[in-house]
Amino acid sequence: MFRFxxxxxxxxxxVAATAFCAEYLLFYFHSTTHKGLEGYYHLILVLLIGLCVxxxxxxxxLPASFPVDLTNGIAMTLQGLWFYQTAFSLYGPMMPNGCQLEGDRIVCGSTVSRVRGELLANVQLFSLVLGVLVAVVVSYGYAASRYGRGELGR
Structure with missing residues (x-):
């Protein structure tokens, strides 16, 4: 492609940053209609999209920077995983106790239920971040052991 x-x-x-900016604006303005637990999940999504931007x-x-490329890949992975996490948590089998889907809204029975759901979202995000970082470290270790230059380790 670059030849032509x-x-x-x-x-x-x-180009990717421009696309993420458009996605950021879309979800930022879309999230203003969501309140409570659903709004919290959307806020985390908007923050992850901002990290992608x-x-x-x-x-x-810095086009030749490996750490920047790695950070960009991690940010995009977390954003994609958070889409799935939101779907499973708010519209699937992982709905927090005390909250339910009524029509097109997530309604929590009490403030305690809503706060519990938000704390659960924090734990889910931390678990995803930890899982992605472990996968990156393991993948990097495998690649370095298999394809790395031996004289660097001596």
Whole structure:
């Protein structure tokens, strides 16, 4: 592709950052209609999309940086996983106790139920972050042991 349309380094990251900006605006304004527990899950999603915007912009500024590329990949992975987590938690079998789907809204019976659901969302996000970081470290360790240069370890 670059043979026919030569682009400067980081141009693809700039295109990705533009797409994430559009997604950020879409979910930011979409989330204003959601309150309570559903609003909290959407807030976390908007924060993860913001992380994708920032890491993509950094990729445009530093196109040869491995840490920036790794951060961008982790941010995109977390965003995708959070979409699934939100679906399972709010519209599937992982609905917090005391909350239920009524029509097109998530309604919690009490403030305690809503706070419990928000704390559960924090635990779910932490679990996803920890799981992704463990997967990255294990993958990096495997790749380094299999394809790494031996003289660097000596």
């Amino acid at each position: 349309l030569p682009l400067p380094d980081g141009a693809l990251s700039l 920032v890491s993509s912009m950094a990729g445009a500024l």
